[in-house]
Amino acid sequence: MTMKMERKLIQGDFIPRADDELIVCRCEEITQGEIRKAVYDGMFTMNEVKRYLRAGMGLCQGQTCSGLVQKIIARELGLAPGEVEISTSRSPARPIQMKQMARDGVKK
Amino acid sequence: MQKKEVIIVGGGVIGCAIAYYLARLNVKALVIESEEIGHGGSSRNGGGVRQSARDPRELPLAMHAIRYIWPNLSDELGVDVEYCQEGNLRLAKTEEHIKILERVIAQGISLGLDLRLIDQKEVREICPYVSDEVIAASYCPTDGHGNPMVTTLAYYKRAREMGAEFITGEMVQSILIRKGKVGGIKTNLGTYESDQVILAAGYESRAIANTVGIDIPMQRTLVEALVTDQQPYMFPQMIGTAASDFYGHQTKHGSFVFGGMTGLEPYGSEVDNPITRSITAPSICRAILGYFPAIGQSNIVRTWSGWLDVCADHVPILSKVDELPGLTLACAFSGHGYGIAPAVGQSMAELVVNGSPSLSLDAFRYDRFQPKS
Ligand SMILES: Cc1cc2nc3c(=O)[nH]c(=O)nc-3n(C[C@H](O)[C@H](O)[C@H](O)COP(=O)(O)OP(=O)(O)OC[C@H]3O[C@@H](n4cnc5c(N)ncnc54)[C@H](O)[C@@H]3O)c2cc1C
Numbered sequence: 001m002t003m004k005m006e007r008k009l010i011q012g013d014f015i016p017r018a019d020d021e022l023i024v025c026r027c028e029e030i031t032q033g034e035i036r037k038a039v040y041d042g043m044f045t046m047n048e049v050k051r052y053l054r055a056g057m058g059l060c061q062g063q064t065c066s067g068l069v070q071k072i073i074a075r076e077l078g079l080a081p082g083e084v085e086i087s088t089s090r091s092p093a094r095p096i097q098m099k100q101m102a103r104d105g106v107k108k
Numbered sequence: 109m110q111k112k113e114v115i116i117v118g119g120g121v122i123g124c125a126i127a128y129y130l131a132r133l134n135v136k137a138l139v140i141e142s143e144e145i146g147h148g149g150s151s152r153n154g155g156g157v158r159q160s161a162r163d164p165r166e167l168p169l170a171m172h173a174i175r176y177i178w179p180n181l182s183d184e185l186g187v188d189v190e191y192c193q194e195g196n197l198r199l200a201k202t203e204e205h206i207k208i209l210e211r212v213i214a215q216g217i218s219l220g221l222d223l224r225l226i227d228q229k230e231v232r233e234i235c236p237y238v239s240d241e242v243i244a245a246s247y248c249p250t251d252g253h254g255n256p257m258v259t260t261l262a263y264y265k266r267a268r269e270m271g272a273e274f275i276t277g278e279m280v281q282s283i284l285i286r287k288g289k290v291g292g293i294k295t296n297l298g299t300y301e302s303d304q305v306i307l308a309a310g311y312e313s314r315a316i317a318n319t320v321g322i323d324i325p326m327q328r329t330l331v332e333a334l335v336t337d338q339q340p341y342m343f344p345q346m347i348g349t350a351a352s353d354f355y356g357h358q359t360k361h362g363s364f365v366f367g368g369m370t371g372l373e374p375y376g377s378e379v380d381n382p383i384t385r386s387i388t389a390p391s392i393c394r395a396i397l398g399y400f401p402a403i404g405q406s407n408i409v410r411t412w413s414g415w416l417d418v419c420a421d422h423v424p425i426l427s428k429v430d431e432l433p434g435l436t437l438a439c440a441f442s443g444h445g446y447g448i449a450p451a452v453g454q455s456m457a458e459l460v461v462n463g464s465p466s467l468s469l470d471a472f473r474y475d476r477f478q479p480k481s
Contacts, residue, residue, distance in 0.1 A: 051257035
């Protein structure tokens with residue numbers, strides 16, 4: 001089970017940072033600023049940020065940006081990166097063309 | 109601890125929507141979610157916002173949501189929920205399929221729905237990508253789809269901004285009774301006091317209701333879905349088939365989300381985690397290729413599964429419980445709770461606050477189930 005979290009509003013307005021334009025998720029072109037704003041909006045877990053913004057939802061399925069997204073969420077919430085659970089990985093490990101997947105399990 | 113006005117168990121689209129509509133009625137709910145927001149079916153579904161082929165009891169909820177809530181929902185919540193109202197095509201390949209569609213169409217029309225049978229030529233005009241095998245379809249122009257993950261989080265975000273409280277990572281175990289009425293809930297970490305508890309925890313609502321002697325005739329079924337990589341824009345309709353072998357749509361992002369049934373779902377093993385089975389995604393892919401050969405070029409990037417909380421009569425339970433004042437049920441959505449979620453959220457908030465929702469919920473009572481003889 002996941003760690004207990006109270007989803008209290010973060011006090012004050014959202015404060016932009018100079019490096020907010022940095023692209024963190026390269027597949028979906030999601031910036032650090034968008035991730036920081038999503039946390040401000042209440043997205044406190046990697047799955048929530050992913051579902052809200054598509055960070056980690058592209059072709060590489062987060063293999064490139066997961067650690068970075070995890071660190072940004074942790075920093076915004078004042079947690080250690082390890083306290084932010086990594087989002088769920090699922091099959092297939094690499095994209096498979098639909099035509100090819102359709103052949104799986106078909107008896108000759 | 110301070111007593112809560114209303115406690116909602118479950119932070120899916122239903123729990124979050126109820127919290128939002130309660131906040132609009134100036135009632136600040138506490139939502140308790142055992143995992144994270146949208147962990148259940150709400151982040152795993154096909155995004156269909158459909159009226160066609162809905163049970164006559166459920167259709168008024170779907171029609172109300174589509175007429176009055178979905179079109180403005182993105183503006184209202186301040187987040188793009190990707191609602192797209194470009195119709196639903198349910199495709200037929202055989203005369204048998206057409207018979208299935210005719211039955212559904214007759215029923216829809218009798219209830220005032222714009223739903224009709226269209227021939228191969230018209231199907232092609234609406235969606236040029238269908239294969240030669242498709243000979244007809246039912247067409248409901250006011251159906252559509254949205255992004256369920258974002259919709260759930262958007263309701264959560266707005267409800268939170270309006271004063272609803274949310275706690276995740278805490279599991280509700282039982283309902284507390286004080287002097288014959290609801291007194292609160294007990295979790296794995298403590299207790300919370302409230303006179304009003306709404307169970308919106310999907311299938312798990314049953315075990316929680318059982319702690320006060322109330323049962324809900326529902327079963328859990330594991331169903332699966334998949335998503336492709338980003339594709340050039342092809343078509344905006346929600347797609348289903350008379351054979352019920354697959355359904356899906358192209359998302360705003362460009363990827364296609366498809367779900368489907370192998371027919372073996374009810375006999376899946378009794379696992380606790382929603383796992384995917386190796387037979388399912390290939391089966392969904394084969395079904396899709398029979399209707400949309402052009403999509404065969406796309407790549408599957410992810411597969412997943414989720415539970416359906418299937419009710420004995422396939423419509424939800426949206427009801428107060430007479431035996432225990434303060435207890436309200438919002439579960440057993442039977443695989444179609446996303447499209448109606450805005451109407452459910454609104455009506456349930458009204459039911460709890462003033463006892464008389466603007467849409468009748470009488471058909472969804474918890475005590476409607478009767479033995480055969
Ligand atoms: C593959 C798939 C495709 C679907 N396609 C469609 C579609 O196209 N259109 C449509 O309208 N519907 C569809 N559905 C159905 C739809 O997803 C559900 O009806 C809807 O999401 C129900 O929302 P909910 O909030 O009731 O349930 P859920 O989203 O399951 O939320 C219940 C929440 O309660 C939490 N919970 C459970 N136990 C406890 C506890 N003890 N304490 C605290 N919290 C708890 C869970 O973690 C979960 O987050 C589909 C479902 C699936 C699985």
